[in-house]
Amino acid sequence: MTDDTRVLGLAGLQALIDALGLRGYTVIGPTVRDGAIVNAPISSLDDLPRGIGDEQDAAHYRLRDRGDEALFGFAAGAQSAKPVLFPSDELLWRSRRTADVTVIDREVEPPPGPPYALIGVRSCDLRAILMHDQILLERTAADVHYAARRAESFVVAVACTDPAGTCFCVSMDTGPSPRGGYDLALTELYADGEHRFVVAVGTDRGAEVLAEVAATTATADDVAVAERVITEASGRMGRALQTDGLKYLLYANVESPHWDDVASRCLACTNCTLVCPTCFCTSVEDVTDLTGVNAERHRVWDSCFSEEFSYIHGGSVRESTRSRYRQWITHKLAAWEDQFGSFGCVGCGRCITWCPAGIDITVEAAALRGTPRKTSQRS
Amino acid sequence: MTEAPALPKLAVWKFASCDGCQLTLLNCEDELLTIVGAVNIAYFPEATRAVVAGPYDVSLVEGSITTPEDAERIHEIRSMSRSLVTIGACATAGGIQALRNFGSVAEFRSIVYAHPEYLSTLDRSTPISAHVNVDFELRGCPVDKIQLLEVLASALQSRNPRIPTYSVCVECKRRGNICVTVANGTPCLGPVTQAGCGALCPSFARGCYGCFGPQDSPNMAGFTERLRGLGMSDEDAVRIYRTFNADAEAFRAESERISPSKEDAAR
Structure with missing residues (x-):
């Protein structure tokens, strides 16, 4: 943290939310819905999950009462920022057939709505956003809808101080403290003294917004406490994934009998891919009305776990669940590195928590090493 | 005066079922005018007494086969239909009445009816595809309105329906x-x-x-x-x-x- 590290009180955080709203942002932050932490539009501190923590394990998610006033005292929520920046259903264009059947009037839809300010983005999810920038913006065909949304978005990251049982960002070297890619980054301090947020500034835009709210200069003590809670969080990861030589391990196990074992449990339901902050596979769906005059093209989330995903003329390339799981984990932990220069997993643990069958990427990777290990069981 | 091109003829047939899937078609309130503008509803007793004789371009078939008469009737319908689409769990998998397939129909019959000898029924409830060739099976109990419109549109436009099979x-x-x-x-x-x-x-x-x-x-x-x-x-x-x-x-x-x-x- 640098000399311009600042501190915000609770009123300061509310002022930050207000300042972003006044600048025309739709402020999206964590809130409780249907027994989980979700991202939704927020306008006040009262919308945040005050005193709410989570309990996460394979196929298990429960909220819990923390017995304190923490506003960000939970780990990865049900979804990352992915549904906000890269929505599950994006209208690409509409067309209308005119009197001359050969003429199609094509309109590209502009990205809808005001820009987003994302509050409470965790370092694992922030790393995933940076991966999406690389994948969706920096290659030959940029996703114009994502680009527009991303260019306008404002990110207030929050360091994780209480990781869950399925977290392993330390293994993937993505957290728990955000390291760039944010406009502002907060570390929440609530255990000692005044409830406050140590603020690191990441961009000029972040500094401008922060200048509008009553932030004071952080004391050496504030900075030390913030560093301490992050170090402690690093030591409380619920899971670990050994990454040494992981790529070669996966490639060497193409024909492993272990895939049959996973396939006996895998339901091919697609949940892991749809909660993954880095999974970016989509399919294009064309819809017409009964008259055939109006048509729409949508880009929708897809998953390598569905049979149709790999369908090409004549049939599906990956008919067995065995081959689909192998494809997914090999992409995440091996092929992604060849493709994009890093692991495709940020260690958020969502694929473990939200798999209804409780399949655990860290356990399966360990099993391939021939060193199956017992998972930490919190419940 | 030039004659407008004839609209494709749509028929809706019922077998052993609760009528809920046919109702889904009638529940397309916002789209009903478009539907009647796109097809000639030639046979649909639940909606109209008017009957236009076959053959039909598209037949929607609701219900499962549970009686000897129905096992005959479905063949007639098939022979009159260019495209035959089953709608709903009954027509596609035998429906809830296929619970009989796990028990004894003779026993049910003797318990339920005072004069079981008047009853003519098959031992099993079977989907339409067990009897005739089916062009598309639309799932659901009842079918989904948007999927039904998609299947209808695809039949009219001679393309494959976009009906996902994932979870x-x-x-x-x-x-x-x-x-x-x-x-x-x-x-x-x-x-x-x-x-x-x-x-x-x-x-x-x-x-x-x-x-x-x-x-x-x-x-x-x-x-x-x-x-x-x-x-x-x-x-x-x-x-x-x-x-x-x-x-x-x-x-x-x-x-x-x-x-x-x-x-x-x-x-």
Whole structure:
């Protein structure tokens, strides 16, 4: 943290939310819905999950009462920022057939709505956003809808101080403290003294917004406490994934009998891919009305776990669940590195928590090493 | 005066069923005028007494085959139809009345009817595809209105319908639903059930009932293990597999595999 590290009180955080709203942002932050932490539009501190923590394990998610006033005292929520920046259903264009059947009037839809300010983005999810920038913006065909949304978005990251049982960002070297890619980054301090947020500034835009709210200069003590809670969080990861030589391990196990074992449990339901902050596979769906005059093209989330995903003329390339799981984990932990220069997993643990069958990427990777290990069981 | 091109003729047929799938067509309130502008409703007793003689371009068939007469009638309908589309769980998998397939019809008959000798019925309730060639099977109990319109549009436009065969979980996640199993321990057939309803029940914090039948890659044994892990007895698991799609292959086979009842084990 640098000399311009600042501190915000609770009123300061509310002022930050207000300042972003006044600048025309739709402020999206964590809130409780249907027994989980979700991202939704927020306008006040009262919308945040005050005193709410989570309990996460394979196929298990429960909220819990923390017995304190923490506003960000939970780990990865049900979804990352992915549904906000890269929505599950994006209208690409509409067309209308005119009197001359050969003429199609094509309109590209502009990205809808005001820009987003994302509050409470965790370092694992922030790393995933940076991966999406690389994948969706920096290659030959940029996703114009994502680009527009991303260019306008404002990110207030929050360091994780209480990781869950399925977290392993330390293994993937993505957290728990955000390291760039944010406009502002907060570390929440609530255990000692005044409830406050140590603020690191990441961009000029972040500094401008922060200048509008009553932030004071952080004391050496504030900075030390913030560093301490992050170090402690690093030591409380619920899971670990050994990454040494992981790529070669996966490639060497193409024909492993272990895939049959996973396939006996895998339901091919697609949940892991749809909660993954880095999974970016989509399919294009064309819809017409009964008259055939109006048509729409949508880009929708897809998953390598569905049979149709790999369908090409004549049939599906990956008919067995065995081959689909192998494809997914090999992409995440091996092929992604060849493709994009890093692991495709940020260690958020969502694929473990939200798999209804409780399949655990860290356990399966360990099993391939021939060193199956017992998972930490919190419940 | 030039004559307008003749509209494609649509027929809607009913077999053993509750009429709910036909009603889905009538429930297309906003689209009804478009429908009657796009097709000539030639035979649809639930909507109109007017009958236009066949052949028909598109026949929508609701219901399962449960009587000797119906087993004959479906062949006539097939011969009169260019495209035959089954609508709903009854026509596609035998429906809830396929529960008879797991018991003794003679016994049911003797218990329920004072004069069972007047009753002419088959031992099994079977889907339309067990009798005639079917061009497309639309799942659901009842079918989904948007999917029905898509199937109708595709038949009129001579293209393949865009009806996904993946699990209900895809629809839950696209809608932003919180998984009722993971976050609440609620048993939910979503992972083994085909999408199409828009994840209706999980959107109201209920587990999926499997109205749309098995998804394209159902891992039934793995799923039963999860139900057991949630504390469900095999007896109850058999019950949730045997509802609207009881005789759909994947659900039937798994219910028989785990059924504690001797009768089933003997089958």
